[in-house]
Amino acid sequence: MLIRTKNRSDVRSSEITSETVYQDRRRFLKKGGQFALAGLGLTLVGCSDDLTQTIAAKNTPASTDVNIPQFNAPQWLQQKVAAHTKSQFLTEDALTPYPTVAGYNNFYEFGYGKQDPAEHAKDLITDPWSVIVEGAVEKPGTYTLEDILKPHDLEERIYRLRCVEAWSMVVPWVGYSLANMLKRFQPTSKAKYVEFHTLYDPEQMPGQRSRLSSIEYPYVEGLRIDEAINPLTFMAVGLYGKTLPPQNGAPLRLVVPWKYGFKSIKSIVRIRFTETIPRTTWVKSGPSEYGFFANVNPNVDHPRWSQAMERRLPDTLWEPNRIETRMFNGYEEEVAHLYSGMDLSKYY
Amino acid sequence: MDWVARTKLLIFPLCLAPLGFLIQAVLSNTLGPDPANTLTRDLGEWALIFLCAGLAITPLRTITGVNKLIRFRRMIGLFALLYALLHVIAYLAFMLGWQWLTLLEDLYKRPYIIVGAMAVVILVALGITSTKPMMRRLGKNWVKLHKLVYLAASLAVLHFLWLVKSDYTEPVVYGLTILSLLILRVPGFKKALRF
Ligand code: HEM
Numbered sequence: 001m002l003i004r005t006k007n008r009s010d011v012r013s014s015e016i017t018s019e020t021v022y023q024d025r026r027r028f029l030k031k032g033g034q035f036a037l038a039g040l041g042l043t044l045v046g047c048s049d050d051l052t053q054t055i056a057a058k059n060t061p062a063s064t065d066v067n068i069p070q071f072n073a074p075q076w077l078q079q080k081v082a083a084h085t086k087s088q089f090l091t092e093d094a095l096t097p098y099p100t101v102a103g104y105n106n107f108y109e110f111g112y113g114k115q116d117p118a119e120h121a122k123d124l125i126t127d128p129w130s131v132i133v134e135g136a137v138e139k140p141g142t143y144t145l146e147d148i149l150k151p152h153d154l155e156e157r158i159y160r161l162r163c164v165e166a167w168s169m170v171v172p173w174v175g176y177s178l179a180n181m182l183k184r185f186q187p188t189s190k191a192k193y194v195e196f197h198t199l200y201d202p203e204q205m206p207g208q209r210s211r212l213s214s215i216e217y218p219y220v221e222g223l224r225i226d227e228a229i230n231p232l233t234f235m236a237v238g239l240y241g242k243t244l245p246p247q248n249g250a251p252l253r254l255v256v257p258w259k260y261g262f263k264s265i266k267s268i269v270r271i272r273f274t275e276t277i278p279r280t281t282w283v284k285s286g287p288s289e290y291g292f293f294a295n296v297n298p299n300v301d302h303p304r305w306s307q308a309m310e311r312r313l314p315d316t317l318w319e320p321n322r323i324e325t326r327m328f329n330g331y332e333e334e335v336a337h338l339y340s341g342m343d344l345s346k347y348y
Numbered sequence: 349m350d351w352v353a354r355t356k357l358l359i360f361p362l363c364l365a366p367l368g369f370l371i372q373a374v375l376s377n378t379l380g381p382d383p384a385n386t387l388t389r390d391l392g393e394w395a396l397i398f399l400c401a402g403l404a405i406t407p408l409r410t411i412t413g414v415n416k417l418i419r420f421r422r423m424i425g426l427f428a429l430l431y432a433l434l435h436v437i438a439y440l441a442f443m444l445g446w447q448w449l450t451l452l453e454d455l456y457k458r459p460y461i462i463v464g465a466m467a468v469v470i471l472v473a474l475g476i477t478s479t480k481p482m483m484r485r486l487g488k489n490w491v492k493l494h495k496l497v498y499l500a501a502s503l504a505v506l507h508f509l510w511l512v513k514s515d516y517t518e519p520v521v522y523g524l525t526i527l528s529l530l531i532l533r534v535p536g537f538k539k540a541l542r543f
Contacts, residue, residue: 100381103380103381104380104381104382108514108515112514112515114380114382115380167382167385210515210517212515212516212517212520213514213515213516214513214514214515214516215514285514301457303458304458304460304510304511305454305458306450306453306454311382311384311385311443313381313382314381314382315381315382315383315384316377316383317374317379317383317384317387317442320384320442320445322445
């Protein structure tokens with residue numbers, strides 16, 4: 001469908017056309033079977049298994065036998081996630097190893113250090129979980145997570161994730177397209193935007209008790225409705241084949257791969273359809289630094305640092321993994337049309 | 349060797365310890381998935397800590413009446429300079445991959461880097477003039493010049509405040525520390541402290 005093949009933006013001189021790669025990966029997947037292995041297979045470059053192994057060894061120490069832990073999650077959700085199918089949303093970049101994806105997080109509700117969320121979020125109660133749907137919809141109400149997920153099959157998508165802080169990862173999510181989720185609530189013609197809220201629970205989320213914080217809770221993010229129903233926009237409930245770790249936004253989080261990571265809101269409890277532009281957390285905290293759109297754009301600097309390059313994690317000091325940031329994080333072909341005629345240096 | 353010299357021998361390796369631990373962490377690859385940023389930040393924070401420690405010496409001397417404490421000050425100050433320089437080098441080497449142009453761009457575009465660089469310039473000037481011959485040469489002006497260390501420390505705190513994304517706790521704590529150390533030098537307070 002969308003991503004897999006020859007977007008011009010996807011192919012770089014060092015890479016071989018993706019069709020063969022894709023095929024190779026398929027074969028590799030079948031052969032390897034195991035998910036962790038599948039991750040390694042991704043490195044592309046026309047992978048002979050040999051080469052794959054070398055690259056894998058370099059990028060992902062010991063991840064051939066990484067055990068992806070299972071965090072607290074109801075049985076039905078574990079089964080549902082385990083039953084996911086592969087999709088054609090792939091990237092040509094090597095997967096970021098699980099320990100990095102689940103160990104290096106921005107989730108300020110659980111602290112400001114990158115390791116804090118993994119430490120403080122692990123007991124987050126995610127069952128029972130429900131989501132309030134409100135605003136410009138035919139079917140508002142409080143839906144349990146099971147309700148929400150029941151009609152949908154889950155798939156795995158591998159997306160690049162670019163943080164506004166100039167680091168990036170490549171992550172295998174499990175979930176389904178946001179469009180499919182939102183359709184069921186039957187948005188009315190007044191629904192121009194969708195707003196999402198993270199759980200607000202200072203008892204469980206120590207960061208929400210902080211006094212010297214410039215950001216207000218609950219965390220709020222939003223999308224224009226056409227962005228929300230773009231086929232790339234994804235609602236994730238799983239990571240690396242298991243249910244989401246709490247630090248990655250369990251049980252339900254957004255993934256918008258062409259936008260800076262802070263748009264991909266975690267642990268969602270409220271979805272509101274609005275006619276006016278949502279007042280999102282980072283925009284409130286620093287309107288000159290963070291815009292509503294927050295599309296990945298190497299040409300528009302954050303006032304405090306350049307966005308032209310990124311550190312692809314895990315990084316090492318001696319062989320810095322610095323790569324050029326791509327327009328819309330490399331998803332230009334899929335999403336650029338959403339912004340045609342807009343001055344992206346003004347609507348950053 | 350008097351007790352000051354002996355204690356210095358002890359404190360010197362102590363001041364190097366953070367650097368030692370950082371080097372060890374670099375070599376054993378335990379700085380996490382984004383080592384460049386962690387290393388840069390840790391070095392910056394140590395520079396600030398040494399600045400605060402250096403600023404604490406005069407008030408400490410007033411409080412305890414141990415005048416010889418002053419002989420530790422230069423060493424502590426020079427360690428602040430060392431960590432600050434390493435901090436900038438780590439930024440340039442590991443975060444920017446030696447892209448001087450980006451640093452130059454930072455130096456006119458990004459307020460937090462501009463104030464950081466101003467602090468570095470001051471610290472370097474103070475480091476160069478920290479020797480005995482320099483003290484003699486500058487005479488009274490030496491004291492005036494070295495009062496700039498308060499400016500350097502304030503600029504470093506401003507640098508920290510401006511780079512924070514949302515949690516101001518740490519820079520505010522450093523800021524209050526420096527402010528209190530400054531207040532302790534106000535003549536009225538000084539008298540009160542001496543009992
Ligand atoms: C040209 C001069 C300087 C440059 C280019 C510079 C650059 C940086 C950078 C890039 C960061 C990390 C920002 C990030 O993670 O996004 C940082 C953090 C920091 N710097 Fe500097 N800096 C300079 C001077 C100084 C000086 C002189 C001090 C102190 C004496 C200092 C203390 C700090 C501190 C305390 C932090 C934050 C550490 C933390 O987050 O825990 N910097 N600096």
